[in-house]
Amino acid sequence: MATYKGIQGYSVPKLTTDPTGSDVVGQLWYNSTEGAFKISVTGTGSWASGGALNTARSQMGGCGTQAATIAMYGSPSTAAAETYDGSAWSNITSANSQRYDGGSFGQLQTAAGYCGGYGVGPPPLQSTLTEIWNGSTWTESGDLVTGRQGFHGGAGTTLAGLVSAAGPADGKTETFNGSTWTEVAALVTTRQYASVCGLTSTAAICVGGYGIPAASPYSNGPGSRVGLTETWDGTSWTQSANTLALGRIEAGISGTSTDAVIAGGSTGDPAPPTTPTATAETWDGTSWTSVASMSDVQKAGGASSSGGSTTAILFGGGPAGSVSASEEWTSPVFTVKTVTVS
Amino acid sequence: MANTYCTATNWGKDFFTHDDRNNFYLSGHPGNVWVVGNNPAGVSWINRVSGVAKVKAEAQAIVDAEITTAQEAFDALSAEDQSHHLRPEAIILP
Numbered sequence: 283m284a285t286y287k288g289i290q291g292y293s294v295p296k297l298t299t300d301p302t303g304s305d306v307v308g309q310l311w312y313n314s315t316e317g318a319f320k321i322s323v324t325g326t327g328s329w330a331s332g333g334a335l336n337t338a339r340s341q342m343g344g345c346g347t348q349a350a351t352i353a354m355y356g357s358p359s360t361a362a363a364e365t366y367d368g369s370a371w372s373n374i375t376s377a378n379s380q381r382y383d384g385g386s387f388g389q390l391q392t393a394a395g396y397c398g399g400y401g402v403g404p405p406p407l408q409s410t411l412t413e414i415w416n417g418s419t420w421t422e423s424g425d426l427v428t429g430r431q432g433f434h435g436g437a438g439t440t441l442a443g444l445v446s447a448a449g450p451a452d453g454k455t456e457t458f459n460g461s462t463w464t465e466v467a468a469l470v471t472t473r474q475y476a477s478v479c480g481l482t483s484t485a486a487i488c489v490g491g492y493g494i495p496a497a498s499p500y501s502n503g504p505g506s507r508v509g510l511t512e513t514w515d516g517t518s519w520t521q522s523a524n525t526l527a528l529g530r531i532e533a534g535i536s537g538t539s540t541d542a543v544i545a546g547g548s549t550g551d552p553a554p555p556t557t558p559t560a561t562a563e564t565w566d567g568t569s570w571t572s573v574a575s576m577s578d579v580q581k582a583g584g585a586s587s588s589g590g591s592t593t594a595i596l597f598g599g600g601p602a603g604s605v606s607a608s609e610e611w612t613s614p615v616f617t618v619k620t621v622t623v624s
Numbered sequence: 625m626a627n628t629y630c631t632a633t634n635w636g637k638d639f640f641t642h643d644d645r646n647n648f649y650l651s652g653h654p655g656n657v658w659v660v661g662n663n664p665a666g667v668s669w670i671n672r673v674s675g676v677a678k679v680k681a682e683a684q685a686i687v688d689a690e691i692t693t694a695q696e697a698f699d700a701l702s703a704e705d706q707s708h709h710l711r712p713e714a715i716i717l718p
Contacts, residue, residue: 331634369636556711577645579639579651
C-alpha cells in the first residue's frame with residue numbers, strides 16, 4: 283500500500299491543535315485531538331460581523347486599524363467617541379463639540395483628529411473647529427481656514443493631515459501641520475461627500491462623491507454621483523483614468539493611496555432618489571476591482587483608516603436612520619478544512 | 625426557492641462569520657430582517673442566531689414599515705436639516 287511518506291517524501295505532521303491558517307496554507311496535518319486530517323486553504327475576501335457601537339450614528343469620523351479603531355462624532359449630532367478592540371466597542375471621553383459630516387485624519391486609535399462638519403443648530407452651521415484625541419484627552423487645535431462640511435474620511439496623521447472633498451463648492455483641500463491648517467490645491471472635479479484616505483498628507487486618494495451644483499454652494503440638491511478617483515501627490519490632484527465600478531457617495535474607505543478598500547455608500551445618478559449599496563471594491567493604485575459585498579447596505583458609516591485592502595472595519599451608517607452594526611473586511615480569508623478520508 | 629427570510633437581532637461580533645458569508649447568501653435589512661440563502665448552511669445559521677422564520681411578504685412588510693418610519697422622520701426635518709441627509713428609499717427584498 284502506498285503511503286503519504288512514500289509519495290511525498292515526508293510524514294504528515296501530528297499536532298494537538300490546529301496552527302494558524304495563514305501560516306500553513308496548502309499544508310496537511312493530523313489533529314490528534316480531533317482525530318482528523320486538516321488542510322489550510324486560501325479563500326477570497328469577505329465581510330463578517332463586528333461589534334456593535336454603543337451609540338448608533340452616521341456621518342461620523344473613524345481612525346485606526348480593524349482591531350484598534352476609534353469612532354467619533356456623528357449624526358444625530360454628537361460628541362461621543364468609542365474605541366474598538368477587535369471584538370467590542372467601549373465608550374471613551376467625549377469630544378468638546380457636537381458635530382457631524384466632518385473630516386477625520388490620523389492612522390491610530392490613539393492619535394485621531396476631527397475637523398469641520400456641521401455644528402449644533404438651529405441652523406447647524408459649517409464649522410471650522412478641529413479637535414485632536416491623544417489616547418486620553420481631546421484638545422482643540424487650529425481651525426480650518428474655511429468652515430466646511432460634507433467630508434467623508436481624510437488622510438495623514440494628527441501631525442500631518444489632509445481633508446478634502448467638502449462644501450463649499452471651491453473644491454479646496456486643506457492640510458494640517460499639527461497646529462495650523464493651510465488651504466492648498468483644489469480637486470480637479472469639485473465634489474463633496476467623496477471618500478478620502480491616505481497614509482500621509484502627501485499621498486491620498488479622493489473617490490466618488492457628489493457633484494456639487496454650481497449654483498448651490500453646499501446643497502444636497504440635484505447633482506450626480508461620480509465614480510471618479512483622484513490621487514494627491516502633496517502638491518496637486520490628478521484624475522485617474524479608472525473609475526469605480528459603481529459611483530457612490532458617503533462610502534466607507536480605508537487604506538492608502540495605492541492599496542485601499544471602499545464599501546457601502548449611496549448610488550444613483552442623477553440623484554435623488556438614492557440607493558444605498560452593500561457593494562465593495564479594492565484599489566491597487568491603478569484600478570478598482572469589485573469584491574464581496576457587505577451583508578448590510580450601509581451609507582454614511584465610519585471606517586478604520588489603516589489596513590490597506592486586506593483589513594478594515596466599517597461601522598454605523600445605515601439605509602434608514604442610523605445603526606450600530608459593524609462589519610469587518612478580511613482578504614484573503616484563511617480557512618482550516620477537515621479532509622474527508624475513507 | 626433561492627432565499628429564505630427571518631428576523632434576528634445582530635448581537636455583534638461573530639453574529640455572522642467569514643465562513644458564513646462564503647457558505648450562503650446573506651443580506652441584512654431594516655427591522656432586523658435577514659435574507660438567507662436557502663441551503664443547509666443558511667438554515668443552520670438561522671437556528672444558530674435564533675432567527676424567527678418569516679415568509680417573504682412578512683419580511684417585506686417589516687422592512688417597509690421601518691422605511692416609512694424613517695421617511696416620516698426625514699420629512700419632519702427642517703429644509704436645512706434635510707439638506708444634510710439623504711431621504712431613505714424603499715428597499716425591495718431579493
